[in-house]
Amino acid sequence: MGVISFARGIPAPECLPVSELADCAGAAIERDGSSVLSYGPGGGYGPLREWIAARHGVEPARVVVTSGSLQGFVFLAERLVRPGARVLVEAPTYDRPLKILTRLGAKIVGLPMDDDGLQIDALEQALADGEKPAFLYTIATFQNPSGRTLSEERRRRIAELAREHDLLVLEDDPYGLVRYEGELLPTIFELAGGANVAYASSFSKTIAPGVRVGYFVLPDELARQIEALAVSTYISPPFMTQATVHEFLRRGNFEPNLERVRGLLGARRDAMLTALERELPEGARWSRPEGGYFLWLDLPDGVDSSELLARAREAGVVFEAGSGFFPGGRGGESSARLAFSFVSLEEIDEGVARLAAFVPSAAAV
Secondary structure (H helix, E strand, C coil): CCCEECCCCCCCHHHCCHHHHHHHHHHHHHHHHHHHCCCCCCCCCHHHHHHHHHHHCCCHHHEEEECCHHHHHHHHHHHHCCCCCEEEEEECCCHHHHHHHHHCCCEEEEEEEECCEECHHHHHHHHHCCCCCCEEEECCCCCCCCCCCCCHHHHHHHHHHHHHCCCCEEEECCCCCCECCCCCCCCHHHHCCCCCEEEEEECCCCCCHHHCCEEEECCHHHHHHHHHHHHHHHCCCCHHHHHHHHHHHHCCCHHHHHHHHHHHHHHHHHHHHHHHHHHCCCCCEECCCCECCEEEEECCCCCCHHHHHHHHHHCCEECEEHHHHCHHHCCCCCEEEEECCCCCHHHHHHHHHHHHCCCCCHHHC
């Protein structure tokens, strides 16, 4: 099979609706070519902004469509973060925002998690200590990298704390619709009534990453500021891809495609959980996500995941070592992120078997 990668957090090729998107792109040009092939407003393609606004119950002016949600994170961080500013994050958390915040000189405060997500007592303590944070960054549903989901009780408490402390919460939700089991939970944005919460999502996981269409739902003034920053950065958004996504949505393709993706990736999640149960020794533990792309593996105490990665790579299997998901690399030394979204069922079985050959049992460490 060659190298088997559990490092790639991207959809398998068969998840991509290639022919449908090709047809939608042509239809978008035929319908509105003079607009989508030219410059336009920095907040994004108008009909798509209206669709997103209606979905979230806000005015279109509060929606800013970006080139992937990570581009929006860059804009938000550049607007709000100055050197030395405190930013609260989950620990572990998505590694790209950590790199961006580090580049901007932020003081990144990692807050511990458990199986129910961000620990509220740690958040309350962080809010009581030191300067007011620039914002709290959370991936509340099927978190990258852990696959964990914040409980509804904790979501409600975060919404309350945001109001009490005038704290901006950035709720990043690219995976929330990719659910394989369990009940849909209200977002923090919904629980807070939109106050003090910026909501981010993307069509990368529900349609295709290559269209590079993400979006933010922001408080009015912040939306105007981010749109102005977008204009000063790239003059005009890529309306062609945004219009293609809108055509896909307008035709009613979104929900059927989402169901197809859930089926394809849910089978991969099940295969990885089964393989880990079968292959890994005593002392290893892992999260059991109800959706998303990832699970978090805690190796037996004393096993260094970076050293394990070096040995596993020689055997043709790769993953992401845990320390890269903690501020300053301080944490996760015996943990790993495993992505199941890209690999086939056969590759999952073979890859986990290869990996397990290098993991000692707790008794042997």
